[in-house]
Every structure is written in structure tokens, then in C-alpha cells.
Amino acid sequence: MDILALTCAEVTEILHQRYGKGQYHAAGLYHVVFRHGTRSFVSTPAFIHSPALAKRLEQDVRFPSGGIVALQREEVVKFALSLEDGALIESVIIPGPRRTTLCLSTQVGCAWGCRFCATGASGFMRNLSTSEIVRQVMAARFELGYPVDNIVFMGMGEPLSNLDSVMQAIRVIGDQRGLDIAPSHITISTAGHVDGILRLAAMLPPNLRLAVSLNAANDELRNFLMPINRAYPLATLKEALAAWPLGRGGIIFIEYVLLAGLNDTHEHARELYRFLEGLPVRVNVIAYNGTGPGPFRTPMPEDVRRFCTWLAEKKLFVRQRSPRGQGILAACGQLGAALHGQHD
Secondary structure, X not given: OEHHHOOHHHHHHHHHHHHOOOHHHHHHHHHHHHOOOOOOOOOOHHHOOOHHHHHHHHHHOEOOOOOEEEEEEOOOEEEEEEOOOOOEXXXXXXXXXXXXXXXXXXXXXXOOOOOOOHHHHOOEEEEOOXXXXXXXXXXXXXXXXXXXXXXXXXXXXXXXXXXXXXXHHHHHHHOOOOOOOOHHHEEEEEOOOHHHHHHHHHOOOOOOEEEEEOOOOOHHHHHHHOOHHHHOOHHHHHHHHHOOOOOXXXXXXXXXXXXXOOOOOHHHHHHHHHHHOOOOEEEEEEEOOOOOOOOOOOOOHHHHHHHHHHHHHOOOOEEEXXXXXXXXXXXXXXXXXXXXXXXX
């Protein structure tokens, strides 16, 4: 039983089929694993009078092998997990005054190859399983002791290229009898995978948040920066965003990495406004961190402020985000660089 890939209802069904037991034992098992991070439950209340069942379950319940093999702390915390096949993934904990955010990976590497992203430069190995995704939350909460209560799928990989595993992970992460992180505190970020956006919209949990890494609002430049745009050009992407079912809050997040001399002019701001016109969006502008692959440069602070001002003058809701974790290669677009030796 791969318990990190299962909701409590699914564990209940398995216990009924295999052991003739029901919700009481399933809830006890689920509670001790997901609320306490414990792998042994012989002495827990639900099994105190059923030691033989507990021992059988401890042989049946499977946890992913491997563990944290690297840990770095700055203003954020980056950790690397070793997977069963020896592959490595990185995740980032972002402590904040109101919530503690965990940036999750969904793939080993990434197939889309955005030119400014270290993860894409490393190539694509494989998708993560549901339990490998949930394992990152368990590691952050119980091995590192951070009270994670907000999830962003913005780590290694394109989440919508691994949608089945991601959606099951969201069900597990959101189970109120376990990790209990509601969809309203979960954001899925995509490079513009239109087929995935449409599939996600059809199975959407209420209030799940969507973020789109845009970075250019003309096809020629976006084709260069983000090869996914050749498969899903801007007009197609905008149609999908216009059809997105808005939950509470009614916002789609647009992520725009500002690259000096490449996508930071007044005309680029006008193109961005025209593309976003009519969409319920909030724009997050973040300066390129300067340590990814390629010949890209970090814009000056005054150029970032100027670009944000141009957008605000068009009545767009814009926020200038400060990159965090640059010193440990944990900022936007840096994950995987240390694993593959892609230092600047």
C-alpha cells in the first residue's frame, strides 16, 4: 500500500478489502502517518488492541525510500531528496509572517527547455509519482519541522505535463484527516500548457489557484524564450485563460521574469497589457536572478520599477516580487542547477 499516494477514503477501502476493517482503523493509520509523520503505529490508540493487525499493516504499508541528501538555509530553505532510482529533486521552503510556503517539484528535470531556466537546461528524466510529490511535504513538515500550510507547484518540471499525479497529490495534501492544506492555499504554475489548463479546468477543485509563467506577450520573443509557445501560441493560451473557471478571489496570477534589454521596454509592457486585457489577472514581476543558463542579464532596480509603473498606469494589478534564495540557487529558475553543476 503506497500510503503517501492515497486519501483516507482510499485507505479505508483497501483496509476493508484486505483486512475486513473499516474507517476506525483507517483513520487511525492515516492520522499517525500524516499528522505525526510516524511510520510505526503498533502502539497508537487505533491499534493498541490489534497488535497482529498493526504488524501486518507495517509490512503492507510502503513508504518511499531515500531521503534528504542536501540542505541549505538562507532566507529560504532548499533541500534535495534522493528518490528510489537515485534521481534527485529540489524543493524550497519559504517562511513568511502569515504562512509557510513549500515550492514543490513535479518532474525530474523538464522537457520544455525555457532558455533562462536551469531546470530546463538539465533536460527531462521522468515524471514524479504522487507519493514522490507528497513526500516533499512530509519531509518539510516532519523531518525539517516547518509548519507548511501553503503549496506552490513552481519547482522542477511542468506540473501540467504530469497532471494525473499532481491532481492525486492535491487530493492527498488537501485531505482534512491528514495534511489538510486546502485548495485555496495551493497554486499550480504552468509555462502555458494549454491542453493541461483545459484538463485541469474540467477537474478543478474549488478555489485552486492558477499561475502562468508568461515572460513575453509577442509570439516571436516568447518562441525564443519559451519553446512551449510553439506548441501553444499566445492566442491559444489566451482562449484557455478566458475560459478558466474562477473560484473565490477570481484571479489568475501572471508571472513575468524581467530580462535586461530583452523583454523590459515600454513596448513590451504595452504588449503585455494588450494580451491581458479582459482577463482577471494579477501580475507578478520579478527580476531575472542572473545565475541561470544563457547570456541573460539582471535588470537594474530602477528599470524593474519603471516597468511596473507602466503596467500600473494601465490599471493592471502589479506586484514587484523580490527574488529570495539566490545565494543557495533556490530562486526562480535556479532549481536543479546545483544538481547538474550549472553554477554561474
